[in-house]
Amino acid sequence: xxxxxxxxxDAFCAHFMQTYIEYDPKTLPWPELQPAALDRLQSVPFWExxxxxxxxxxxxxxxxxxxxxxxxxxxxxALQGEEETRHANLIRVMIDKYGLDVPERPMEDLGxxxxxxxKDFGFGECLDSFLGFGLFKIAWQAxxxxxxxxxxxxxxxxxxxxxxxxxxxxMAYTEAQRGWLARSVSPLTSLRYxxxxxxxxxxxxxxxxxxxxxxxxAATQVSMFxxxxxxxxxxxxxxxxxxxRMSVFEPELLRPSFLPQLAAGALKALxxxxxxxxxxxxxxxxxxxxxxxxxxxxAHPVRAEQ
Ligand SMILES: [Fe+2]
Ligand SMILES: [Fe+2]
Numbered sequence: 001x002x003x004x005x006x007x008x009x010d011a012f013c014a015h016f017m018q019t020y021i022e023y024d025p026k027t028l029p030w031p032e033l034q035p036a037a038l039d040r041l042q043s044v045p046f047w048e049x050x051x052x053x054x055x056x057x058x059x060x061x062x063x064x065x066x067x068x069x070x071x072x073x074x075x076x077x078a079l080q081g082e083e084e085t086r087h088a089n090l091i092r093v094m095i096d097k098y099g100l101d102v103p104e105r106p107m108e109d110l111g112x113x114x115x116x117x118x119k120d121f122g123f124g125e126c127l128d129s130f131l132g133f134g135l136f137k138i139a140w141q142a143x144x145x146x147x148x149x150x151x152x153x154x155x156x157x158x159x160x161x162x163x164x165x166x167x168x169x170x171m172a173y174t175e176a177q178r179g180w181l182a183r184s185v186s187p188l189t190s191l192r193y194x195x196x197x198x199x200x201x202x203x204x205x206x207x208x209x210x211x212x213x214x215x216x217x218a219a220t221q222v223s224m225f226x227x228x229x230x231x232x233x234x235x236x237x238x239x240x241x242x243x244x245r246m247s248v249f250e251p252e253l254l255r256p257s258f259l260p261q262l263a264a265g266a267l268k269a270l271x272x273x274x275x276x277x278x279x280x281x282x283x284x285x286x287x288x289x290x291x292x293x294x295x296x297x298x299a300h301p302v303r304a305e306q
Pocket of ligand 2: 084
């Protein structure tokens with residue numbers, strides 16, 4: 001299948017439409033929470049941001065859908081817009097049911113360049129989802145909330161995975177339609193958008209720091225799920241979960257590859273660092289993120305040589 005062909009467009013749009021799940025957030029099996037679990041849910045510092053992000057996502061996708069002429073792409077985009085709005089409604093239902101103290105922030109002006117807004121949003125979703133995969137695995141393993149509740153969020157995670165697969169294919173299709181020049185600068189375009197997404201995330205972390213009395217926002221979030229947070233393990237979880245979640249999609253569709261490749265390179269470096277530090281204990285002091293253990297299944301380099 002040629003990327004940018006009509007066959008490609010039909011495949012990624014049809015796959016998106018066919019994997020839609022029908023549900024109403026109000027009638028989902030929301031569990032009754034014991035006081036300790038309710039306390040944990042109420043102490044999560046990022047519900048306001050999640051609620052706002054989902055409302056904003058619905059507004060951006062709906063506005064962009066209006067500008068699209070291709071009826072096949074338009075239908076799929078309209079569905080994504082509805083799903084984002086449903087995510088916001090799901091969070092609203094949770095806020096009401098469990099009495100969370102989450103104000104509804106006024107919506108920002110989306111500006112005149114809605115196409116760039118949509119692309120920024122799409123790459124931002126790729127970044128958020130990749131990190132979210134690892135975070136969700138940690139929450140699941142730590143049983144941060146009852147399984148019935150996490151199962152509801154599992155549906156949401158699946159939908160976000162569909163969104164980013166759809167987005168990456170739409171982006172490649174759109175670039176290919178623009179011709180060879182756009183195709184040849186595509187990795188640079190991705191890098192530019194990912195850097196913008198990272199900058200926005202850094203801005204968010206800063207805002208969170210102020211809200212959390214100067215504590216690091218991301219670290220606060222993660223340490224709520226698991227004591228003794230280890231960066232390498234987190235990255236391994238992100239990478240493995242991304243591969244697992246992406247494996248259920250049609251093999252002919254493109255997947256986001258930039259962040260998994262970046263993570264694979266970083267993990268290789270971290271493992272090498274950890275192994276070197278074990279071989280030469282007097283020369284390299286392990287940083288806290290390395291963890292100091294050999295990767296599973298790795299032979300000890302010294303013993304292997306004997
Ligand atoms: Fe969403
Ligand atoms: Fe989404």
